[in-house]
Amino acid sequence: MSLLEVSDLHVKVADREILNGVNLEVNPGEIHAIMGPNGSGKSTLTNTIAGQEGYIVENGDLRLNGTSLVELEPEERSYAGLFLAFQYPVEIPGVTNMEFLKTAVDSHRKQRGETALSSVEFIKDMRALVTKLDFNPEFLKRGVNESFSGGEKKRNEILQMLCLEPKVALLDETDSGLDIDALQVVAKGINEFRNSNNAVVLVTHYQRLLNHVVPDYVHVLLNGTIVKSGDASLALDLERKGYAWLEQDTSP
Amino acid sequence: MVGAGHQSLAAAVCPMTFQPVKIAPWIDAKQIEQTIENTRLPQPRKDPWKYTSVKQVLERLDNPFERTDQLPEQNGSGVFVGDFGDPKISSLAHKYVNQISNSSNNVLASLNLLRAQQGYAIVSSENNDSVGPAVQIPASDSCERILILVQERANLEFIEHTSGGNRVIECLILPGGQLVHRRIQPATTHVEYNSLSVNVMENSSYKMTQYSVGAQLRRNDIVINIEGEGARVDVSGGWKLADTSHLDTQLAVNHRAKGATSQQKFHGVVGDSARAIFNGRIYIARNAPKTDAHLQNKNIATSDGAAIFTKPELEIYADDVACSHGATSGQLDEQQIFYLRTRGIPDDRSRELILEGFLAEIVEHEEGARVLGIESKGVPGP
Ligand SMILES: Nc1ncnc2c1ncn2[C@@H]1O[C@H](COP(=O)(O)OP(=O)(O)OP(=O)(O)O)[C@@H](O)[C@H]1O
Numbered sequence: 001m002s003l004l005e006v007s008d009l010h011v012k013v014a015d016r017e018i019l020n021g022v023n024l025e026v027n028p029g030e031i032h033a034i035m036g037p038n039g040s041g042k043s044t045l046t047n048t049i050a051g052q053e054g055y056i057v058e059n060g061d062l063r064l065n066g067t068s069l070v071e072l073e074p075e076e077r078s079y080a081g082l083f084l085a086f087q088y089p090v091e092i093p094g095v096t097n098m099e100f101l102k103t104a105v106d107s108h109r110k111q112r113g114e115t116a117l118s119s120v121e122f123i124k125d126m127r128a129l130v131t132k133l134d135f136n137p138e139f140l141k142r143g144v145n146e147s148f149s150g151g152e153k154k155r156n157e158i159l160q161m162l163c164l165e166p167k168v169a170l171l172d173e174t175d176s177g178l179d180i181d182a183l184q185v186v187a188k189g190i191n192e193f194r195n196s197n198n199a200v201v202l203v204t205h206y207q208r209l210l211n212h213v214v215p216d217y218v219h220v221l222l223n224g225t226i227v228k229s230g231d232a233s234l235a236l237d238l239e240r241k242g243y244a245w246l247e248q249d250t251s252p
Numbered sequence: 253m254v255g256a257g258h259q260s261l262a263a264a265v266c267p268m269t270f271q272p273v274k275i276a277p278w279i280d281a282k283q284i285e286q287t288i289e290n291t292r293l294p295q296p297r298k299d300p301w302k303y304t305s306v307k308q309v310l311e312r313l314d315n316p317f318e319r320t321d322q323l324p325e326q327n328g329s330g331v332f333v334g335d336f337g338d339p340k341i342s343s344l345a346h347k348y349v350n351q352i353s354n355s356s357n358n359v360l361a362s363l364n365l366l367r368a369q370q371g372y373a374i375v376s377s378e379n380n381d382s383v384g385p386a387v388q389i390p391a392s393d394s395c396e397r398i399l400i401l402v403q404e405r406a407n408l409e410f411i412e413h414t415s416g417g418n419r420v421i422e423c424l425i426l427p428g429g430q431l432v433h434r435r436i437q438p439a440t441t442h443v444e445y446n447s448l449s450v451n452v453m454e455n456s457s458y459k460m461t462q463y464s465v466g467a468q469l470r471r472n473d474i475v476i477n478i479e480g481e482g483a484r485v486d487v488s489g490g491w492k493l494a495d496t497s498h499l500d501t502q503l504a505v506n507h508r509a510k511g512a513t514s515q516q517k518f519h520g521v522v523g524d525s526a527r528a529i530f531n532g533r534i535y536i537a538r539n540a541p542k543t544d545a546h547l548q549n550k551n552i553a554t555s556d557g558a559a560i561f562t563k564p565e566l567e568i569y570a571d572d573v574a575c576s577h578g579a580t581s582g583q584l585d586e587q588q589i590f591y592l593r594t595r596g597i598p599d600d601r602s603r604e605l606i607l608e609g610f611l612a613e614i615v616e617h618e619e620g621a622r623v624l625g626i627e628s629k630g631v632p633g634p
């Protein structure tokens with residue numbers, strides 16, 4: 001059974017149809033990259049899968065491990081094993097990163113019938129993880145994403161992914177705005193995370209990350225549908241040729 | 253204009269249904285009454301009493317208050333606490349009481365002095381470099397008058413609890429002095445009035461925090477006068493209101509000397525059918541160039557019935573000043589809630605977490621965290 005299955009997905013946002021019939025099948029152990037021009041619907045797809053309010057599924061289905069997500073609340077989707085790294089991570093002033101991460105992890109534990117971790121245990125785990133990501137431990141004490149630089153916010157998303165150990169991670173432009181070192185760190189985080197039981201869907205504009213995290217499949221999303229799928233070489237073609245040739249392909 | 257409302261208000265003020273104690277021999281009741289006669293009474297339903305019933309505050313003053321004789325405990329050697337009648341205090345008190353609060357146009361402060369059941373002063377010794385333990389001003393249901401005097405280059409810290417009384421505090425911080433004032437306002441079912449006036453002299457500093465929860469009616473009038481160059485004023489705090497509680501804070505910082513800095517920062521959470529009123533004012537006189545003054549008030553309403561009235565006011569007559577002000581009220585941010593929920597944090601807990609964080613931003617000590625109900629978060633380190 002595939003891990004994530006998007007079938008004939010039609011999504012309306014603010015009364016406008018943004019996605020019109022997206023199909024995607026992601027199996028355990030796979031890495032998928034989704035590329036496409038600005039405004040083509042990539043974030044709409046990931047936000048809809050995560051359960052963002054106002055993204056209305058008009059038709060089609062979303063399944064994680066065979067369970068339909070459509071009627072589930074965002075937190076229930078998280079318990080089902082879904083994770084979304086936001087293109088624009090949200091700042092929550094006054095809530096420390098540590099408190100946020102612990103509340104999230106404890107919510108998951110509660111859902112599994114496990115007791116909350118002791119603070120001492122948790123802090124120890126986090127420090128180890130943070131060090132592995134070359135993340136300054138000071139960031140754990142700061143407000144969630146509060147005054148973080150663009151790159152720091154993206155690293156923070158990877159930190160959360162590693163904490164929550166989802167089955168499917170959707171990473172929406174987690175590579176955008178990263179300096180060369182940060183890109184390595186994020187790539188390392190993703191490679192650390194991946195195993196034969198989980199899967200990663202990367203939304204990206206550039207080939208750079210794909211040099212470090214080699215995708216099994218590359219899909220091109222254009223005007224709300226996937227117009228082309230291929231292997232890692234497709235990303236290289238896109239880098240060379242842009243999207244125009246695909247647009248011509250699809251126009252009637 | 254002297255309208256009917258004016259008259260009825262005056263009538264409410266005049267009858268004295270109880271015999272007040274005379275808290276010090278030098279208090280001249282006749283003269284105070286005369287002052288009140290000659291002063292314009294607060295106008296109901298007009299600024300600064302637009303949203304709070306001045307009548308209720310006045311009526312409360314006409315009812316005998318519970319009498320307390322207890323003075324704050326005096327710890328350490330750097331500070332002296334004495335009754336207004338105390339010979340060691342008497343001349344100081346005589347000199348300053350009703351001067352800092354500017355009795356000539358502050359009827360409520362005058363009335364407080366007339367009806368006060370207790371009056372005392374807290375005076376730092378001069379040049380006391382080591383700060384002793386904070387002086388505790390306990391909550392009381394009484395009518396009280398307090399004078400705080402920080403001598404030159406001295407330090408003083410006090411923690412004030414308010415609860416349903418009528419209290420007027422006047423503070424004078426002499427050059428180089430430092431005053432830390434923590435005000436805690438726990439829940440009360442009474443009508444409460446607090447008036448605070450602070451004169452800040454050259455190179456001195458005043459730091460105040462105020463944390464409040466529900467009251468039937470709670471009014472905080474705060475006036476801070478910067479009278480000396482290079483003074484620093486930092487006032488911050490917040491509120492969490494539920495049920496039908498009513499909190500009105502009127503805060504003015506008057507820059508009357510150059511090169512001083514002031515900061516006002518308040519966050520409030522207002523739920524059920526509670527009301528929060530905040531009026532923050534920065535006044536910069538012509539002779540106060542190089543002033544650095546900032547004011548911020550943010551509110552989150554958690555119900556449709558909650559009402560928030562916030563107004564920043566800026567009056568600048570000097571050149572070369574750095575000023576900012578902002579006042580907002582809104583709902584919880586849906587994007588923040590969604591972000592937390594995608595991490596598995598349930599909807600209600602997500603909302604709580606965001607509100608706690610919003611208040612944590614203005615909480616600076618444990619007691620403040622406790623009164624706002626966010627003690628579990630711990631207090632951020634310095
Ligand atoms: N909440 C919304 N309200 C109105 N329009 C929206 C909303 N969300 C997305 N859209 C519109 O849907 C279209 C697709 O947006 P989306 O964010 O999915 O693009 P994207 O492929 O992620 O682009 P980018 O590469 O710039 O991130 C855009 O035209 C956008 O303006």
Ligand SMILES: [Mg+2]
Pocket residue numbers: 042043044087172
């Ligand atoms: Mg996008």
